[in-house]
Amino acid sequence: MNDVLFRTGGHAARITLNRPRALNSLTHDMVLRIDAKLTEWEHDPAVGTVVITGEGERGLCAGGDIRAIHDDARDGDGRASAAFWRDEYRLNARIAHYPKPYVAVMDGIVMGGGVGVSAHGSVRVVTERSAIAMPETGIGFVPDVGGTHLLARAPGELGTRLALTGARIGAADAILCGLADHYVPSAALGDFVADLAERPVREALARHVRQAPPGVLAGRREWIDSCFAADTVEDIVQRLLDHGGPEAREAAETLLTRSPTAVKVTLAAVRRARGLGALERVLDQEYRVSCACLGSPDLVEGIRAQVVDKDRAPRWSPATLGEVADADVERFFTPLGDRELGLAGDGPLTAPGTAGPGAGR
Incomplete structure (x- = not known):
């Protein structure tokens, strides 16, 4: 069975992640094949829009193939994981600058690497079934695939909270945090994707976008911003406990179950990402951090x-x-010396005048 399917119809090209039993988790081969197709479609005048979806009912993508990373870190020399991340992060940057509308259907579970192939797209659609998270600190890792870039730009300290705790959020909160743009009911996705093959993206959106059901983060901004603005993880935990509210206490208890090293590195990564600016510079930083994680127990x-x-x-x-x-x-x-990812030094990823992030939103 092909792990990723490609097809065209009308003026739309489709990517379907096709590992439903593994929640469509990404392998290195899938990343390389997607990148090759994006190159082909970029230069195909018949393709006006690219759409990415996940096979099955559970979600778009639960992340990278972390079993393979586990085995490589435990038994290998880490080179396979580093090579995977190198190509994956380059794909993430490519998606962010793709010159044609890139429509990500973020239905169901979207985590880790799934965020990388969707939330950098120019049109990001969520549903009432969406469950979006960067849960890396729970496995002793740090948010990557440009996740620290996205979360660093979320309002207030919402992104810090999501990065440190790995909490899942739904449609409205994903839109609030800047991880998605539009809400389409899951029952309408078939018609929406079909419309993308025949209509301009904005017209298809106008026909199907609805108001998302209310989220929860807007009503919790005061304590989240206050507590997660602390300078250290220890101080964040103390502020959460001192707050006294049940949600704040639950966040503190969650933090204390995560890898102490991972949460401290994550806080530093998100704070540094705010000052780095461009996605490419943040991905370069994330590559250093990810490679260092291979040597962490x-x-x-x-x-x-x-x-x-x-x-x-x-x-x-x-x-x-x-x-x-x-x-x-x-x-x-x-710094990794000659092993750096080097995206920030590669120059612009699109020609002058082509569409970049936000095209079609």
Whole structure:
């Protein structure tokens, strides 16, 4: 079975992630094939729009193939994972600058690498079934695929909260946080995608977009912004506990179950992403961090606990926030020399005058 399907109809080209039993998680081969098709379609005048969807009822994509990363980090030398991330992050940047409308149907579960192939698109559609998250700290990893770029730009400290806790959000909150643009009821997706083959994107959107059901984050902004603005993870946890509200306490308890190293590196990554600006510069930073994670015991342990053995009882090392020193965090940002991703030094990814992020929104 092909893990990713491609077809064209009318003036639209379709990408369908086709690993429904694995929640359409991405493999290296899938990334390379998608990139090759985007190249082909970019230069095909018959293709006016690209649409990405996931096969099955569960979601668009749950992320990358973390079992393969687990095995590579535990038994290999990490080169396969580094090569996967190199091509995946380049694909994420390519999607952000694609010169034709790139419509991501973010129905169901969209996590990790699934965010990377959707939330950088120019038209991002969510439904009442959408469950979007960057849950990496729960497996001893750090949000990547441009996730720290997206979350750093969310209003107030909403992105910090999502990055550190890995909390799932629905349609309205995804739109509020800048991870999506439009709400279309799941029952209308078939007609919406069919319209994209025959009509301009804006016209198809006008026919099917509706008001999203209310979210929850807007009503929690005050305590989220106050608590997650603290300078350290320890102070964030203390502010959450001091707040006294049940949602704040739950957030604190969640943070204390995550990898202490991963949450501290994540906080630093999101804060630094705010000052880096361009997506390419943030992806370069994320590549350094991801490669450093291959040498951290928490990545192997986190995937073991959550995905391999599924005992949900990771033994983090170090085990507490207080044991993670500033120097331990800083080493994740160490330049890689000739192994750098180098996106920020590649120049513009599109020719002058072509559409970039936001085209068609």
